[in-house]
Amino acid sequence: MVKEDSTYEKISDKSNFSEWYNQVLSAAGILDxxxxxxxxxxxxxxxxxxxxxxxxxxxxxxxxxxxxxxYFPQIVxxxxxxxxxxxxxxxxxxxxxxxxxxxxxxxxxxxxxGEPAIYPLYSQWxxxxxxxxxxxxxxVSSFRYETKQTRPLIRDREITNWFEIHTAHxxxxxxxxxLDSHVKFMDYLYEEMLALPVFRVNKPLWECFPGAVGAYExxxxxxxxxxxxxxxxxxxxxxxxxxxxxxxxxxxxxEEFAWMICTGNGGRFLAAAISExxxxxxxxxxxxxxxxxxVIVPIIxxxxxxxxxxxxxxxxxxxxxxxxxxxxxxxxxTPGRKFNDWEVKGVPVRIEIGPKDVEKKQVMVYTRFDAxxxxxxxxxxKKLDKVLxxxxxxxxxxxxxxxxxxxRFVTKKNEITKVVEDKQVAKMYWCGEKKCYDELVSxxxxxxxxxxSVELQSSGCCCACSKPSHEELFIAKSY
RNA sequence: GGGCUUGUGGUCUAGCUUGGUCAGGAUCCGAGGUUUGGGACCUUGUGGCCCCGGUUCAAAUCCGGGCAGGCCCA
Numbered sequence: 001m002v003k004e005d006s007t008y009e010k011i012s013d014k015s016n017f018s019e020w021y022n023q024v025l026s027a028a029g030i031l032d033x034x035x036x037x038x039x040x041x042x043x044x045x046x047x048x049x050x051x052x053x054x055x056x057x058x059x060x061x062x063x064x065x066x067x068x069x070x071y072f073p074q075i076v077x078x079x080x081x082x083x084x085x086x087x088x089x090x091x092x093x094x095x096x097x098x099x100x101x102x103x104x105x106x107x108x109x110x111x112x113x114g115e116p117a118i119y120p121l122y123s124q125w126x127x128x129x130x131x132x133x134x135x136x137x138x139x140v141s142s143f144r145y146e147t148k149q150t151r152p153l154i155r156d157r158e159i160t161n162w163f164e165i166h167t168a169h170x171x172x173x174x175x176x177x178x179l180d181s182h183v184k185f186m187d188y189l190y191e192e193m194l195a196l197p198v199f200r201v202n203k204p205l206w207e208c209f210p211g212a213v214g215a216y217e218x219x220x221x222x223x224x225x226x227x228x229x230x231x232x233x234x235x236x237x238x239x240x241x242x243x244x245x246x247x248x249x250x251x252x253x254x255e256e257f258a259w260m261i262c263t264g265n266g267g268r269f270l271a272a273a274i275s276e277x278x279x280x281x282x283x284x285x286x287x288x289x290x291x292x293x294x295v296i297v298p299i300i301x302x303x304x305x306x307x308x309x310x311x312x313x314x315x316x317x318x319x320x321x322x323x324x325x326x327x328x329x330x331x332x333x334t335p336g337r338k339f340n341d342w343e344v345k346g347v348p349v350r351i352e353i354g355p356k357d358v359e360k361k362q363v364m365v366y367t368r369f370d371a372x373x374x375x376x377x378x379x380x381x382k383k384l385d386k387v388l389x390x391x392x393x394x395x396x397x398x399x400x401x402x403x404x405x406x407x408r409f410v411t412k413k414n415e416i417t418k419v420v421e422d423k424q425v426a427k428m429y430w431c432g433e434k435k436c437y438d439e440l441v442s443x444x445x446x447x448x449x450x451x452x453s454v455e456l457q458s459s460g461c462c463c464a465c466s467k468p469s470h471e472e473l474f475i476a477k478s479y
Numbered sequence: 480g481g482g483c484u485u486g487u488g489g490u491c492u493a494g495c496u497u498g499g500u501c502a503g504g505a506u507c508c509g510a511g512g513u514u515u516g517g518g519a520c521c522u523u524g525u526g527g528c529c530c531c532g533g534u535u536c537a538a539a540u541c542c543g544g545g546c547a548g549g550c551c552c553a
Contacts (some may be wrong), residue, residue, distance in 0.1 A: 018550070036547080147480085149550085299516055336517035354516055364516085445553075 011344070014039075014280055017224040022152065024274060028283040028345050031152050039150035039157030046345060049291040051161050051270055055139060057193055057289065058163055061185055062137055067165060070136045072117040074143075075108040080116045084243040086210060087115070088370055094145045110143035114164045115262070119244035122168055124257060129170050129248050133178070137165040140267075143369030153271035154228065154479060161264030165336060168246055168258040172213075175235065175259035182233040182263040183216055189265075194273045194398040195286040196220065197403045198230060201451025201474060206434060211239030218265070219450050219478075220272035220404050225423025227450055228479040230272055231265030276399050277369070283346025284369050286395050294319060294326040294337040294384065295342045299335050309356050311378070315351060315363065318381040324388070329455035343368060348391050349384070369395055407474075416443045416475055427453070428463040436464035448478040 011027055014018045025031045030047030043051065059069065075098050076221040081088045111117050114209040118395040122134060142159040151154060165182060167393040183200070190196045190368050208215050211374050213235040217228040241247065241257040250256050287293050296315060312328065319326045327347075335352070342350055352364040363381070367372045367393055376383075408419045410428045419426040421444070430436060430452065440463055441449045453472040462469040 022549090066485075107553070259513095301515070332515090334515050334517085334519055336515085336519080340518045354531090 007405060011280060011282055014223060014278065017222065017275070020278075020280075021275060024278055024282055025152055030093060030270075030274070030283075033152055037157070039146055039155070041156065042189070043151050043160065046291070046400060050285065050289065051267070052293050054162060054189075054193065054269060054289050055163075057385070058123075058185070058189060058427075059139075060164075061102070061188060062165065065181060065185070067135045067137050070119075070138050071140070072111075072114065072138060074110055074141070076111045076117045077108045078106065080120050083110055083120065083122050083203070084116065084240070089242075090479065091144075096143045096145055096449035101270055112144050112425060113142055114138060114140070114149060114166060114238065118166050119240060119246060122166075122258075123244050123246045126168065126246050126248055129250070131304075132168075132248060133166045133174065134166075134168045135178070136167070137163055139163045144368040151479075153274075155467040156267070158205060160225075160267055162264060165262060167261045168241065169260070170248065170256070172257055172259050174238075175261050176238075178261045179233055179235050182261060186216075186218060186231055186263070186265070189269065190218070191396060193286070193289050194269060195288075195392055196272055196276055197275070197396070197400045197401060198272075198449065199227065199403075200454050202454055203232075203451055204432075204434070204437060204449070209234070209236060209239050211237055212476045213237040217451055218452065219474075220268070221277050221406055221425070222272075222479065225406070225420075225425075225427065226477045226479055227448075227474075228268065228272065229450070230268045231263070233263040234261065236260040236262060276402075276435055279393060281340075282344035284395070285346040285348060287348045287392045290346070290348050291325060292327045292342075292345075292347050293324050293388055294349045294351060295338075295347045296326060296328045296351045297335055297338045297342075299326070299331065299461055304355045304358075311353055311363075314378065315353065315381060319384070322382065322385045324385060336478070339366075348388060367391060369398075384426060411460075411463065413440060413443060416440065416463075418445075419449060420476060425474055425476040427472055427474055429460040429467055429469040430471050431462035432471050433462075435463070437462045437473070438475065446477050449473050449475050451479055 013025045013229055015021045022033065025047070029044045030050070032042040035042050038087060041344055049275045065070065079096075081092070091107075091112045094114050098110060099105060100107050118136075125131060125134065128399065142162055144159065146157050148155060167175075167178050169178060172441070175417045186200075190198050199221070200304065201217050201219065203215045203217050215232055215234040217229060218231040220230045222228050236259075238257040238259060240260050246258045246260070247255045248258065271287070273286065273289075274283060274333045277286065295314060298312055300308060316326070316328070329342070331338065339350065346368060348368050350366040351369070352366065357363050357375075360375075362375045363378065364373055365376045365384075365387070367387070404423045407427050410416055410419060410425050410426050413460065416428070416462060430440065437449055441447050451474055453474070456472060459468065460471045461467065464475075
């Protein structure tokens with residue numbers, strides 16, 4: 001098991017982000033990227049543990065809020081796909097078709113998204129008002145034959161560990177309340193679990209599905225100053241229910257289409273966390289999602305093994321009491337090697353315990369994110385859960401600072417280029433007209449106006465046409 | 480879609496300009512020993528030039544094609 005145990009792999013400086021990112025994924029044992037199928041990767045034991053841990057967090061969160069987990073088949077009949085023609089037009093070129101049988105007949109498509117699989121069934125399930133709401137989610141793989149450059153966890157051809165919530169409601173108001181709770185789910189996963197601040201923005205309407213009411217999109221700020229779309233919560237209105245015929249009979253006998261909400265995200269959560277928190281030594285995991293929160297490294301000298309291991313047992317007892325996820329590294333290799341292994345893997349805290357510490361009734365505590373090593377009395381070990389919480393908080397506030405410092409407010413069109421080329425995000429007043437949007441975005445190649453501020457603080461004059469404006473537009477390069 | 484670039488044991492890599500004792504190093508893995516407070520050390524063993532064709536007395540090296548990666552830009 002070469003890959004599960006550590007291998008000594010070089011990690012570039014983080015300023016060279018593309019290279020650094022691939023090396024960290026490999027060195028930390030997240031993915032094996034040598035699988036010979038473009039855009040598809042092998043989840044290694046440690047990487048999958050982290051991803052599954054995050055998945056358990058959203059399972060718990062969704063189910064505590066009344067959402068039910070379901071599973072729909074991976075193969076979607078083509079006539080389901082064709083029910084939403086505009087959608088299929090956009091997706092069919094990047095769809096995988098499944099052929100089987102001696103005549104190679106096309107059996108269907110691997111799902112590029114969940115809608116075409118799920119909504120035809122919703123249509124059957126909904127007859128009366130009592131059948132609503134439907135509140136379900138699934139965690140699955142989606143498949144897209146990407147023609148762009150693929151990048152592990154960021155742009156895959158098999159999008160793994162992807163959750164999507166699909167809900168259907170009797171009224172518009174109920175749907176809006178549902179959307180609000182999805183926003184809270186995303187905020188919780190980002191801030192509370194991953195210690196990641198994000199841009200939560202509104203999409204310009206022409207970027208939403210035809211007929212949709214609106215969408216919140218999430219964008220992560222990557223180390224190279226580009227932004228990455230990272231999940232969305234969509235208020236579909238009745239756009240999809242009309243396509244898929246999801247409707248119920250009202251008391252007066254008339255028919256009403258369901259109001260629908262969908263929300264999804266997956267591996268990009270992890271991509272953003274790795275990119276934000278990682279450093280030149282490797283991964284740095286936020287304690288709340290780290291599968292191993294504390295690693296214990298015993299330092300063994302000949303003849304003194306027993307003493308050390310007796311103390312290790314005491315430490316384990318305390319950690320058990322605190323319900324901390326720990327791992328005792330008893331491998332027969334040198335301590336220095338173990339230190340580095342677990343640093344690359346981003347374990348938040350390491351406890352070193354050797355004969356000297358046993359004498360002094362203490363341990364050495366190393367914290368990964370600030371690389372500090374301090375001694376701690378055995379009697380103080382029960383504070384370790386607070387140490388982990390402190391780390392979590394500090395990681396969030398550090399990331400928050402970077403995000404806030406990256407935003408530059410501009411008042412003139414010609415200032416945008418300088419900000420974006422400086423690897424920052426430009427923010428400006430915008431009147432809401434597409435014409436002005438196009439004008440502002442076209443000042444540089446590859447620029448994207450990725451949304452407008454959700455929490456509006458003030459208003460001013462449109463950066464393009466100078467008319468009074470109540471919206472703030474963000475512009476940056478994007479993934 | 481356009482441009483640039485790379486392919487050497489399991490992994491990382493030297494060699495390519497100027498063809499010829501160059502297939503070298505490191506790591507991993509196996510065996511033995513000594514160790515363990517920041518990637519230990521010594522002895523020893525296994526294992527490699529992406530594929531096809533061309534030029535040549537001679538190709539990892541030059542040329543053509545294929546396949547597979549990586550990076551940048553639309």
